Amino acid sequence: MTRLGRSGVEVTPLGFGAATLGNLYRPMDDEQAHDTVRAAWQRGIRYFDTAPHYGLGLSERRLGAALRAYDRAHYTVSTKVGRRLDPADGTGDDLANGFAVPATHRRVWDFSADGIRRTLEASLDRLGLDRVDIVYLHDPDDHAEQAFREGYPALEKLRAEGVVGAIGAGMNQAAMLTRFVRDTDVDAVLCAGRYTLLDQSAGTELLPTAAERGVPVVLGGVFNSGLLADPTPESTYNYSRTTQELLVRALRMKAVAERHGITLRAAALAFASAHPAVASVLPGPRSAAEVHDCADQFASEVPPEFWQELRESGLLPRKEGPS
Numbered sequence: 001m002t003r004l005g006r007s008g009v010e011v012t013p014l015g016f017g018a019a020t021l022g023n024l025y026r027p028m029d030d031e032q033a034h035d036t037v038r039a040a041w042q043r044g045i046r047y048f049d050t051a052p053h054y055g056l057g058l059s060e061r062r063l064g065a066a067l068r069a070y071d072r073a074h075y076t077v078s079t080k081v082g083r084r085l086d087p088a089d090g091t092g093d094d095l096a097n098g099f100a101v102p103a104t105h106r107r108v109w110d111f112s113a114d115g116i117r118r119t120l121e122a123s124l125d126r127l128g129l130d131r132v133d134i135v136y137l138h139d140p141d142d143h144a145e146q147a148f149r150e151g152y153p154a155l156e157k158l159r160a161e162g163v164v165g166a167i168g169a170g171m172n173q174a175a176m177l178t179r180f181v182r183d184t185d186v187d188a189v190l191c192a193g194r195y196t197l198l199d200q201s202a203g204t205e206l207l208p209t210a211a212e213r214g215v216p217v218v219l220g221g222v223f224n225s226g227l228l229a230d231p232t233p234e235s236t237y238n239y240s241r242t243t244q245e246l247l248v249r250a251l252r253m254k255a256v257a258e259r260h261g262i263t264l265r266a267a268a269l270a271f272a273s274a275h276p277a278v279a280s281v282l283p284g285p286r287s288a289a290e291v292h293d294c295a296d297q298f299a300s301e302v303p304p305e306f307w308q309e310l311r312e313s314g315l316l317p318r319k320e321g322p323s
Contacts, residue, residue, distance in 0.1 A: 001046070002279040004216050007166035007187040009133045011076055013273060014298045015047035016040045017220050017282035021062040022055020023100040025236075028286060030062065037066035039288035043295035049190070049220070049282050050127075051080035051138055052119060053107065055099045057126050064127035077129065078190075080138030080170055081119040082151065084110040098239060111143050111151035120158070131163065136170035136190050144176060152184055172221070172238070174206040181206065181215045188279065193221030193238055195278075197228055197253055197271050198246060200320045207277045216279035222272040223283060229265055249315065256309050265293070266300040273298070274322040
């Protein structure tokens with residue numbers, strides 16, 4: 001377990017990204033969701049990340065139900081605030097936002113102090129918990145002013161009151177997360193998709209700054225939403241269909257991995273977790289089999305010759321990745 005700064009909250013190096021439990025891209029049933037979480041527990045995963053955004057609350061409900069079988073003192077849960085869920089008429093679906101669920105609610109951006117508290121209370125209700133360990137401001141890209149002026153101070157107050165153990169921000173970009181690391185007292189930040197075999201933009205400023213200031217980074221999207229798990233023409237990259245250029249690059253990396261007796265998945269997990277600023281990586285398995293595969297790949301040893309060949313072939317910048 002790795003402690004998040006001074007917070008006392010601990011996370012496992014391999015965590016569980018629970019967007020899939022909210023029917024990301026396609027449905028799963030409750031039994032499959034429960035089996036997936038149970039497999040994660042069996043493999044020693046004790047950090048679970050969710051959000052109201054994931055399936056309009058479905059991910060939180062399923063995660064909370066599955067974790068009820070375990071001692072609350074032995075796992076860490078993070079959720080997010082900034083998108084309030086208001087009831088809707090339930091007609092149609094939420095596929096435009098990536099989730100195969102009925103449109104029972106609508107998302108309302110709200111980084112106000114009142115909105116933060118209301119959103120967290122609703123999350124606790126869905127999770128069936130009396131507390132969560134970490135709360136992240138979720139995707140405040142277009143709401144920076146309110147997030148820094150109202151949302152972040154509200155989280156600081158919740159932390160001071162002991163309602164949550166650690167606070168931070170979770171985004172798909174590195175620049176604003178760097179600002180959080182520099183200008184606030186966050187315990188951790190969650191960066192999705194910006195430090196992978198295909199995108200090292202978080203390595204330029206965010207990760208060095210976080211390492212310098214002792215702010216742990218959690219990495220989501222280490223497979224870039226699918227392409228680095230199994231590169232095919234149907235693969236997704238950053239939640240959209242991949243381009244031919246990226247597909248070719250991923251397939252070249254896969255071929256190098258196979259020459260060295262490993263999988264591309266193992267390389268993707270090893271790359272993300274090797275940076276000294278990184279406390280945990282969050283793949284998003286959607287079945288027990290995928291959980292076991294992630295755990296096996298995470299434990300795999302990636303030979304130094306693999307990284308050397310990636311750099312020599314121009315597939316990885318010479319300054320990035322394990323030595």
